[in-house]
Amino acid sequence: MNGDRPDVVERLDEATAALDALRDGFAVEERLDDVLHRLAESAVTVVQDADAVTICVSPEQPRTAAASDQAFVTIDERQFRANRGPCLESARTLTAVRAVVGENHDIWPEFEECAAQHGVRAYLSVPVVLPTSDRSDRQHMGSLNFYSYTAAAFDPFDEGLVRLFTTAASTAIANAHQWQRARDHVKHLETALVSRAVIEQAKGILMAVHSCSEDEAFDMLVKRSQDDNVKLRDVAKNLIDSLT
Incomplete structure (x- = not known):
């Protein structure tokens, strides 16, 4: 050296x-x-x-x-x-x-x-x-x-x-x-929680309007989701938006 x-x-x-x-x-x-x-x-x-x-x-x-x-x-x-x-x-x-x-x-x-x-x-x-x-x-x-x-x-x-x-x-x-993986996981969890809240709110609206059970309200959302080929969360959000 x-x-x-x-x-x-x-x-x-x-x-x-x-x-x-x-x-x-x-x-x-x-x-x-x-x-x-x-x-x-x-x-x-x-x-x-x-x-x-x-x-x-x-x-x-x-x-x-x-x-x-x-x-x-x-x-x-x-x-x-x-x-x-x-x-x-x-x-x-x-x-x-x-x-x-x-x-x-x-x-x-x-x-x-x-x-x-x-x-x-x-x-x-x-x-x-x-x-x-x-x-x-x-x-x-x-x-x-x-x-x-x-x-x-x-x-x-x-x-x-x-x-x-x-x-x-x-x-x-x-x-x-x-x-980054942790951030992605948290983001997925946050999205899932928001979706859950929106769906629960939409179910409550349907139960009040149709005097039906929670399961029946959920089945209505699922049927609309399948018929329109739209995600369940978006069906629920559209329902809420239509009333507000």
Whole structure:
């Protein structure tokens, strides 16, 4: 390791401090893209020779969710359109992929051309995976992509630091997914409760108008729903609206 590079302890301390700040700043209700943007900003300050960091998510339809410099999103998108490049190679193999621009034109010509236009000399992509109970079946969630203007950038120690950030990214993405599922569940429950209240009110109206039982009133609503091919809740709401 070059003598002008920070020593190992200092670099580890920087990474630990950055990750601690991220952990303490994570808010449950924070948008995923906002969390990942802060992660990208922290990673680019800690990883030696990293001039920009992007974070891609949604492997099936990849998109760049965060970037320390928006100019580099173009390189990500060029890989996505071509369906090849070191980012996608990392995603498919679930291994870190390092590329020196100018050495892979036959393999990733689109990436090589776009990266060269931006002055990029070295690139490192590390997959973000969610561990499962079966270690052989890890869920790929995205990638951290590091860009450098220095061809010799990203030594093995850098890769080790990057893996710390991929762990933070996997936690952020998993938490965001869990939060979204919880929000969706609550929304479904709220909709169900509102529907129940509307139906009960409509039943009460029918019971008063027709002097019928609760079951008979409900059967009337169900029959109208089937005859008109309209949801039961909407039938009940229309009945209430017609009287008010």
